[in-house]
Amino acid sequence: MLSSLKIKNYALLKDVEIEFGPGLNILTGETGAGKSIILGAMNTIIGERGWIENIRTGEEKAVVEAVFDIAAGSSLRFSVDALLEEAGIEHADDRLVIRREIARTSKGRININNSNASLAFLEKLGTMLVDMHGQHEHQSLLKNEVHINLLDSYALCMDLREEAARSYAQVSSIDAQLQKMKSLETEKSERLEMVDFRLDELEALSPGADTELEDLNRERDMMVHTETIKESANRIVVLLQPGSIDQEGEGAIDQLSKARAEMELISKFDTKTKSELGPSLDEAIM
Secondary structure, eight states: OEEEEEEEEETTEEEEEEEOOSSOOOOOOOTTSSHHHHHHHHHHHTTOOOOGGGBOTTOSEEEEEEEEEOOTTSHHHHHHHHHHHHHTOOOOSSEEEEEEEEESSSOOEEEETTEEOOHHHHHHHHHHHOOOOSTTOOOGGGOHHHHHHHHHHHTTOHHHHHHHHHHHHHHHHHHHHHHHHHHHHHHHHHHHHHHHHHHHHHHHHOOOSTTHHHHHHHHHHHHHTHHHHHHHHHHHHHHHSTHHHHHHTOOHHHHHHHHHHHHHHHHTTOHHHHHHHHHHHHHHHO
């Protein structure tokens, strides 16, 4: 049941609050008294589009707030609770508060029990709460999604429906877990296949000599430190040039000693170069 309606800065209404009681409530008034404006504000609460033109002249936003009392155990309460739970909106007591803001310069806001909601969701909820009857107005009896609720309520099987919904949720949860386990099993099989493939590649290499692995590691180190080897080799070339003695102001022995130090650095990654060229440097120094 709609228990109260607050309207602020909507059309000609500046600040109006209407309290509704149990049973039939009638709004009367002469033409132009504002009955249609109240109905228009009510329409925004149940999901119709909010127009900027409906904001009161001189104001920046219009606010409409409705409070519904929904009795526990009723078919309506069951449907509303299910819809709110699906959207992650809390509904702890019998009160349902819907607040709608229409702004001139920013996007409007919809709050249901202090939680943000979309216009599509509000429209879906509104069809459960309010049925507008009038010329060219929609009626809930013409909506297919309402028929199942009417049928279940008439058959007095809402409790059975709720139990079936819980059972379905449990089955869905178990099925989701099963699908996750199957996915993990598939991933595990794919990883095992990749490991087997790499093992087959390693076995296909069939290292011949015991030192082949060491040779491969040595070659890898040399490739990783190619830039360092290149820089040291270039410095050795410069140091062994005749003109470098005059430029550096040092003697030939000093230049050869520096070249030998660069050769030691290269030998960390390329022992073959040292074995081929190292003796020549040593003889020159001696």
